[in-house]
Amino acid sequence: MAATRLIPMHVNKGKTLAQSLGDRTDYAKNPEKTDKGELVTGYQCDPVTVDEEFLLSKRQYEQITGRRQRHEVIAYQIRQSFKPGEITPEEANRLGRELALRFTKGKYAFLVATHTDRAHIHNHIVFNSTSLDGTRKFKNFWLSSIALQRINDLLCLENGLSVITPKPYQERAKRTAYPRRIKNRDLLCDAIDAVLQKDPGSFDELLKELQALGYEIKCGKHVSVKGKNQSRFIRLSSLEEGYTEADLRAHFLGHRQHKPRAKQSFRAEVRPFNLVIDIQDKLRSKGAGYQRWASVYNLKQMSKTLLFLRDHKIESLEQLNQLAAQKIAERDELLASVQQSERRLAEIGTLKKHIINYSKTRPIYEEYRKAGYSKKFLEAHREEITIHKAAKAAFDALGVKKLPKVKELSIEYAEILDAKKRTYTEYRRTKNEAQELLLAQRNIASLYAAERKEKEPDLRKEEQSH
Incomplete structure (x- = not known):
């Protein structure tokens, strides 16, 4: 240690x-x-x-x-x-x-x-x-001492030494001489969330509520906001997604739903790390089975896995498996939502194309019908008539009985595309978390498999002796 x-x-x-x-x-x-x-x-x-x-x-x-x-x-x-x-x-x-x-x-x-x-x-x-x-x-840099300790922990694990018990990083962060500075942008986003909880009726009412909280508002080409302790104005258009002027106006128009920023996951209370201690003891024992395992496996990767378990408060295999299953289910659900949005976007795109084609070729098709479906008329206007028939066939395939307006479809397309982007961002985050948990599962399984192989000859000898 x-x-x-x-x-x-x-x-x-x-x-x-x-x-x-x-x-x-x-x-x-x-x-x-x-x-x-x-x-x-x-x-x-x-x-x-x-x-x-x-x-x-x-x-x-x-x-x-x-x-x-x-x-x-x-x-x-x-x-x-x-x-x-x-x-x-x-x-x-x-x-x-x-x-x-x-x-x-x-x-x-x-x-x-x-x-x-x-x-x-x-x-x-x-x-x-x-x-x-x-x-x-x-x-x-900020929290450089903690970064140094993490590198040191990896070195100790790679060389079979013990590491400090699992509290230090959060405790060291609290004891840091320089308190962490909260960004003015984060404070502004938190203030916007607090105002939106009061359900203001319009974007202008939102600005008035921010003024009541002590913010100075400057309206011009861009709406800018400055807090009491700020030296400069912050443009709303420069804030993160969901807090820009365009996003907030879209929220009040009903075109999108505002969601407060997601909280960080894995905030469980500090508990004893039985699994971490168990694995740490196995790494330090350095038996023959460990040597065979280390020859085909990356020891540095296993050390990182141990720190991952510790940082995420995982104390048992059951808890790890449960978290992995939960995160995989969440990932799959988000992926299904993204795929459903993509299908609907493709459907709207196809529908808009055929509605436009149907409207453009309808007069020609009406003349064709009045001409008694004349072959001569068909030869003269084959392309327009073929496009018109293809549009009607597409409507039948999609089950469309009453044609929607292109403007309504465009609004729906924009809303679905915006929702898809937000869902996909969450999907990528969840996917990365699921991959980390699955990697930890595989690493631990490899370690325990090596231990079982090491014990197999001894078990056979005991069976033969009996």
């Missing part, structure tokens, strides 16, 4: 950039803590001159970009701590290097120093904030 922490490093008060880099890297390389320097390795840098090489890359950055580095992060430190007695110092150093490579994608030089001065072996990984090519700085 390994815990990680990402720490931005700044210039120390009263010291220069070079002195600060030297102090930080010297502490990490301390010979008394790193077996006289044997447990210190570097990537794209020499551990002896690492601070000078970091400093040189920063000077190159200033020359290439023309930007001066003031009050910025000079480097980042990753602390990676392992469970006592679970790993050797050499193996810990190797995993520290692999963690840094995956997290930085090999674009930043770093130093890995493994300390053994405490009961738990831990790594101090210092990587430069300036890239190797000197063109960019490392961006400490």
Whole structure:
């Protein structure tokens, strides 16, 4: 089990950039803590001159970009701590290097120093904030610490080590120093949902309700809205589907139904992960059956499956099978709805075509009938008469007794097409979720099948002995 922490490093008060880099890297390389320097390795840098090489890359950055580095992060430190007695110092150093490579994608030089001065072996990984090519700085993105922990969990699973119990990601997100910023667009969409629940009679009444909530409205070529704490107006036409000005006007005209944004699935309460713990123990045992299984199966994929089960609160095979069956049924139902819409759209398209053809050729056919179905008239107007007969045959095949208006069909076509687009978006999301659950089922089945094969020789010996 390994815990990680990402720490931005700044210039120390009263010291220069070079002195600060030297102090930080010297502490990490301390010979008394790193077996006289044997447990210190570097990537794209020499551990002896690492601070000078970091400093040189920063000077190159200033020359290439023309930007001066003031009050910025000079480097980042990753602390990676392992469970006592679970790993050797050499193996810990190797995993520290692999963690840094995956997290930085090999674009930043770093130093890995493994300390053994405490009961738990831990790594101090210092990587430069300036890239190797000197063109960019490392961006400490939102929830980067959580991304680091997930990469670390995958590494531990791939190497037969235990991982932290399943709460950390949500808990770490809550403890993040910088609270997550809610976008003004999301707040506006939530406000529109709240107003629509009051069932206003028109689009103008919707705008008045938004004004009552403190929003400033600007009407011109485009309707724009600005909240109390906003510096700029937001065009309704730039919002997501269902919240644009056109969508909201269509809602009040009865051409479409407004649906609030879908909530994220898998929000179950935190419960013990029996299945996860069971699989984790099997991965750590590394028996002969495991070795045979690992030779034909992707261990990294199985590690990702374990994290998937944990993140989605799946604690048993029964729960996994139930969720998969439920999601597959939902997927199939949405697909059937999409296919039904497509059939109706094709039917409307065919019907509109034949109605237009029928109307255009009707005068010719009336003359043909008045002429007593004359062969001479037929030869002169064969194309128009053939089109007219084909249209009548199509109406009979579709069971149409009274021809609808082309305008009504066009409105129906637009409504069905709009509904189909929304359903298809939901179908694709559900399909991806179903595929993830099915993949987890197959991965777990492969693991347990390998275990059964491993036990078969022992069972045969017991049967023969009896």
